[in-house]
Amino acid sequence: MKNKLLSFVVGILVLGTSSAYAEQVKLGSTTLTNRPDVDIVGVFSCSTGKGMFRAIRMQVNRRAAEIYDLDVQYGDGSWDTYVPVRRFFRRGSTSRWIDLIGGERCIKRIVVRGDTEGVPRRPLALVTFFGLR
Numbered sequence: 374m375k376n377k378l379l380s381f382v383v384g385i386l387v388l389g390t391s392s393a394y395a396e397q398v399k400l401g402s403t404t405l406t407n408r409p410d411v412d413i414v415g416v417f418s419c420s421t422g423k424g425m426f427r428a429i430r431m432q433v434n435r436r437a438a439e440i441y442d443l444d445v446q447y448g449d450g451s452w453d454t455y456v457p458v459r460r461f462f463r464r465g466s467t468s469r470w471i472d473l474i475g476g477e478r479c480i481k482r483i484v485v486r487g488d489t490e491g492v493p494r495r496p497l498a499l500v501t502f503f504g505l506r
Contacts, residue, residue: 400429400502403485405438407493411486414502419448419479426504427477428470431485433462438498440487443471448479461490464498470505480504 403412417424429445443456458468473480489498 396506398426398504398506400426400480400483400504402499402501404497404499405485405487405489406497407489407491409441409486409488411484412500414483414485416480416482416502416504419481424448424479424481424504425477426473426480426506428472428505429480429483430468430470430503430505431458431462432465432467432501432503434465434499434501435496436498437464437490438462438487438500439490440485440500442486444484445473446481446484447473447475448481462498477506 400416401414403414405412431440431443433440439461440458441460443458445453445456447453453474456471458471462468483502485500487498487500
C-alpha cells in the first residue's frame with residue numbers, strides 16, 4: 374500500500390515537472406553592443422493567440438551583460454515600461470520569472486536596454502527571452 378502511494382506521488386511530481394517545462398516558450402533573442410544599446414525583440418502576432426503569456430524571463434549567453442531595464446508592449450498597444458531586472462548578468466545566467474501585469478497577456482515586443490560587459494571584442498552578449506504560458 375505504501376509503495377503504491379509513493380509511486381502515485383512520484384508520478385504526480387514527474388507529470389507536474391514535465392508540464393512546467395512544456396509551458397516555457399522561446400520568444401526571441403538579440404545581441405547587445407559594448408556601449409549602451411536599445412534593442413527590440415518582436416515576439417508573435419497576437420491575432421494567432423500564440424503570444425499569450427503570464428511571465429517572461431531572460432538568459433544571457435556568450436558574454437556578461439549589464440541590463441538597465443525592459444519595456445514590454447502588449448497586443449492591445451499598452452506598455453509596461455521600465456520593468457526592473459537584475460542589473461548584472463554573468464554569461465549563462467538567467468533572470469527570475471517576471472510576472473506580467475494583468476495576468477496572461479499577448480506580448481507584441483520586448484525592448485531591452487543594456488550593454489555587453491568587458492573590453493570591446495567579439496562575441497557580444499546574446500540575450501534570449503522566454504515566456505511562460
